[in-house]
Amino acid sequence: MAASTMGPESNFQRSFCAMADFQPASDSPTTDGNHFAETRLWEPDDTISRQEEDIAFAAELMRSGIASEREIAANVSDWSIHGNVSLAEHLQKRSFLKPEQIDSLRQLALQRVDGARMSAAGGSEFGSGSGGGGQSLLLATLERLDGSGRVAKLLGVTVASRGGEQDARVMEGRYELIRKIGQGGLGRVWLARDVNLNRYVALKEISRSKGVSDAVVQRFKHEAEITGRLDHPSIVPIYQLGEDVASKRLFYAMRFLGRSTLEDSIIEYHERREDGDEDPMLLRHLLTAFVNVCHAIGYAHSRKVIHRDLKPENVVIDSFGQVIVIDWGLAKVVDETSVESLMDSGTIGSGDRTAEGQVLGTPLYMAPEQAAGRLDELDYRTDIYGLGAILFAIVSGHAPHEKTQRDSVNSGVGARGMISVIAGGETPSAREASSSVDPALDAVCRKAMARRRYARYQRATDLGEDVQRWMAGEPVTAYRENHWQRVNRWVSSHQRLTQFLIAAAMVVLVVLTTMAMTARQNRLAALHTRFSQMNGDVRELQIQLRGVATELSRDVRFTASLPPIEGIIAARNGQEGEDEETWRERLQTIFTGMLRSNPDYLTLGFEAMKNGGDAEDIVRVERNPAYPSLIRVLPQSRLKTIESDPLADQVALLEPGDVKLSLEPRKQDPIDSFGLERLIVATPVFSGASGECFGMTVIEADISTRVQEVLAGLGTLEYELFVADGEGQVWAMADPERGVRMAASAQKIPDLPEAVAEKLMGKPQPFELHVEDQYIARRFYVDPTGRGVLLFGRLHAE
Structure with missing residues (x-):
């Protein structure tokens, strides 16, 4: 099908930016072949203007690389191209550039202006057009000075020009019809192939080639033009409005979307529910699609267009889940001065109207004002009723007026009776149609409808x-919740906090119960209470320490996934891309930021594994223990290679994502004199190209400080509590008299019970020992191959 373009020819718009003295354009449009849309340039002369020199100077400064674009922007923030001071003088006053740099840049800028003028004078792109030759030449000169527009963006001045009539483009298209995919009262839709671009499109044309009234033609054009002006991802795009050369049949081409509609998805969702598939994500997918429809219609309303026939059948969901609103045949541009009559609405027959042809829209989803034929009352809120009707269908599985239609058929009143009920009846309830509908969503439907x-x-x-608020577990504006519903929703939205409050309530309950019993119990009962408290604190401490290990494991996995890691590996393997030094600097920046954000982290490193179990530092960033705020990046000259590193040997045996935790000091670690116990966490890094283990990322954390913070968080203790490694070497301790303190080097737990000492000397495995009202000993492992952690609490008999 050959086609000629319909409607007014669009001018080719050419815009670019240039810094210049400019004046507001005249309010009346000019008729020159090359005229200005909003601004106009100064009149050119034979000399180089200051503005031209400023533009060229800024362009040359950016090109030279003397300063970054951000530095230049900061130094010109208090300068205007329209002032009396040139850019060079301004930068010289700010001491931003040296005098010799300014002189050199000035000479290059003047040469740049001369070259741009000669190039523009010799070109033909801006030389045509009546009455604007000088201005066109100046525009061309400025474009050559700032073709990329970066200078314009930097200095914030814009000059725009329009193409003239000679710049219009006329095109012809050709479409091959493949098969019919739809038929309506006004037109039919074909699957067609755009021969020029070799792509499939949907082509809609007026059904009859002869005897078509002017009103039908105008309505068809109106549909295409309204749809074409709505440029939104969720509104079907129109490619071309044309007329077949041979048959003179009017048509327009649009994006081919397939045949899957929101109505199909709604039917499938409710069929699954009836079969027992209660997956809540299915409803969320439908509601997400509905929200996209709301945004699309909201955009159309912002362009003063109302759809007037919203229903699930007119919402297409393509193969990639994109939601598209189609069928804008009943759309109308909202104009408060226009009047639409029943005769106007009845000029075209449509399957979407009643048999009498006096009502716009689809009865099953029709608003009362549409059913009543009050066309002058149709506005944005009529579409909102249609959106509410779509939501009604999503949550209930039925159209809003489906029951009305069924009752009309059974009673024999027919279509007229149904329309009358819709016009004067009550708002339908989604919960009456389906009892499983959430009351809040039912209220949203009621408000919209x-x-x-x-x-x-x-x-x-x-x-x-409002629908998004419901999906997020927040209250909707259309529904007033009772107290129980508010509590239930709050609990659902704050599960962790609820669990914490429940746990806190249980602790309070235990404490209150204990206090009540203490008044009637003897000293042994009081001792038992303290033992229970000690047991709870030990469990809490274990949870906290496991959380520290989990946090470190997560962070070390994150470092292993950083792009600079793979970049360094690729560079070492000779692959194309940026060099190793560039990737190393980026990784150093990231590691430095992580150390600043995590005050307990001592070092972050990326190491390569060598043959024989050696570990070579590639990047290492560390914190000064004496001055924790001081973070330093080790230069290459200080990077080390650890020979026969046990940690490297162990990490090399791990699978991707596995983590090794160790308390064993490494050869490259300094001897800490600040009471620091290092917890080392490492994970392997594999080459993306070869799949072999290349090295590992390592985090060293001050576990002693973390332990001390956790102990302090327990509050005042009524017993002795020791935190040690799995072999009994103490890290920190706390007691009622001296509070929390760090242990001395190689300190052991004093007076350790014999049963606990035997367990420590035996096979390294988790254990828990306790003697009622005396002590608790619990050893657990965050790393099966490590030394483990021992928690020991002891009561003193009174």
Whole structure:
């Protein structure tokens, strides 16, 4: 099908930016072949203007690389190209550039202007056009000075020009019809192939080639033009409006979307529910699609267009899940000065109207004002009723007026009776159609479909936002919850906090119960209470320490996944891309930021593994223990290679994502004189190209400080509590008299019970020993191959 373009020819718009003295353009449009849309340049002369020199100077400064674009922007923030001071003088006053740099850049800038003028004078792109030759030449000169527009963006001045009539483009297209995919009262839709671009499109044309009234043609054009002006990802795009050369049949081409509609998805969702598939994500997918429809309609409303026939059948979901609103045949541009009559609406027959042809829209999803034929009352809120009807269908599986239609058929009143009921009946309830509908969503539907337009949502985006609030577990504006519902929703939205409050309530309950019993119990009962408290604190301490290990494991896995890691490996393997030094600097920056964000981290490193179990430092960033705020990046001259590193041997045997935790000091670690116990966490790094283990990322953390913080968080203790490694070497301790303190080097737990000492000397495995009202000993491992952690609490008999 050959096609000629319909409608006015669009001018080719050419815009670019240039810094110049400019004046506001005249309010009346010019008729020159090359005229200005909003601004115009100064009149050119034979001399180089200061503005031209400033533009060229800025362009040359950016090109030279003397300063970054951000530095230049900071230094010109208090300068204007329209002032009396040139850019060079301004930068010289700020001491931003040296005098010799300014002189050199000035000479290059003047040469740049001369070259741009000669190039523009010799070109033909801006030489045509009546009455604007000088201005066109100046525009061309400025474009050559700042073709990329970066200088314009930097200095914030824009000059735009329009193409003239000679710049218009006329095109012809050709479409091959493949098969018919739809038929309506006004037109039919074909699957067609765009021969020029070799792509499939949907082509809609008027059904009859002869005897078509002018009103039909205008309505068809109106549909294409309205759809074409709505440029939104969720509104079907129009490619071309044309007329077949041979048959003179009017058509327009648009994106081919397939045949899967929101109605199909709704049917499938409710069929699955009936079969027992209660996956809540299915409903969330539908509601997400609905929110996209709300945004699309909200955009159309912002362009003063209303759809007037919203229903699930007119929402297409393509193969990639994108939601598209189609069929804008009943759309109308909202104009408060226009009047639409029943005769106007009935000029074209459509399957979407009643048999009488006096009502716009689809009865099953129709608003009361549409059913009543009050066309002058149709506005944005009519579409909001349609959106509410779509939401009604999603949550209930039925169209809003489906029951009305069924009752009309059974009673024999027919279509007229159904339309009358819709016009004067009550707002349908989604919960009455399906008892499983959430009350909040039912309230949203009721508000969107309120009989009175002022009672509905006033914007489509407000309706979409309420649905999003429901999906996020937040209260919706359309529904007032009772106290139990508020508590239930709060609990669902704050599960962790709820668990904490429940646990806190249980602790309080235990404490209160214990206090009540203490009044009637003897000293042994009081001792038993302290033992229970000690047991709870030991468990809490174990949870906290496991959390520290989990946090470190997560962070070391994150470092192993950083792009600079793979970049360094690729560079060492000779692959194309940036060099190793560049990737190393980026990794150093990331490691430095992580150390600043985690005050307990002592070092972050990336090491390569060598034959024989050696570990070579590639990047190492460390904190000064004496001055924790001082973070230093080790230069290459100080990077080390650890020979026969046990940690490297152990990490090399791990699978991707596995983590090794160790308390064993490494050869490259300094001897800490600040009471620091290092917890080392490492994970292997594999080459993306070969799949072999290349090295490992390592985090060393001050576990002693973390342990001390956790102990301090327990509050005042009524017993002795020791935190040690799995072999009994103490890290920290706390007691009622001296509080929390760090242990001396190689200190052991004093007066350790014989049963606990035997366990420590035996096979390294987890254990828990306790003697009622005396002590608790618990050893656990965060790393099966490590030394483990021992928690020991002891009561003193009174």
